Amino acid sequence: MSLFIEDNPWIFVIMTVIFGGGAAFLTGRGLAMKWRPVWMALLAMVPLTAAMRFLHFALFNADLLSAHYFLSDFIVLVAGSLLGYRLTLARKMVQQYPWLYESAGPLSWRTKA
Template sequence: MSLFVEDNLWIFIIMTVIGGGGAAFMAGRGMAMKWRPIWMPLLAMVPLALGLRFLHFALFEANLTSLHYLLTDFVVLVIGAFLGYRMTLAKKMANQYPWLYEKAGPLSWRAKA
């Protein structure tokens, strides 16, 4: 049994949530800045999730073929990408079309009355 185990919460938080989630957030932000459709940053999370799974395997002796943890990593990355995408798109819509839209929160915009 290794010192590093698959269920270590700190490894998950540091590697997946902070590291992977930050990269996913920036990828979503970049896609929104180029006016890409929402499916593109979501599709980009597939290789990122595979790479993150490999880092867990290489650095912490985690199971490389664990579907459960791969899907968990993928869901966290998709959430990060979606947040980055929507936050950037809401800001761009309100800034680029100020006569039509205003921000209605961090993730959305609405038509001006």
């Protein structure tokens, strides 16, 4: 039993990383656009992880109630969600308050001197 990947690594990459990670990224982006707190992005990943586990179970006969794989899927989805959240929030802070903040990279901002 490997850490993240079940029987077929391509199933994990396509279903969890690409499809689930894309949905998680868009969820984080949407929450940041509405100025929601970051804990809501984390909380939203619980039902998305359950849905991803169900798709693994229904389509590929994987374990439905495996805490190990649920946690590994959750970690990947939280990473995608936080990435989308932080990218969007950093961009919004610089665009909405240009007299106050400047970009300090894609994930952060700083106060103008």
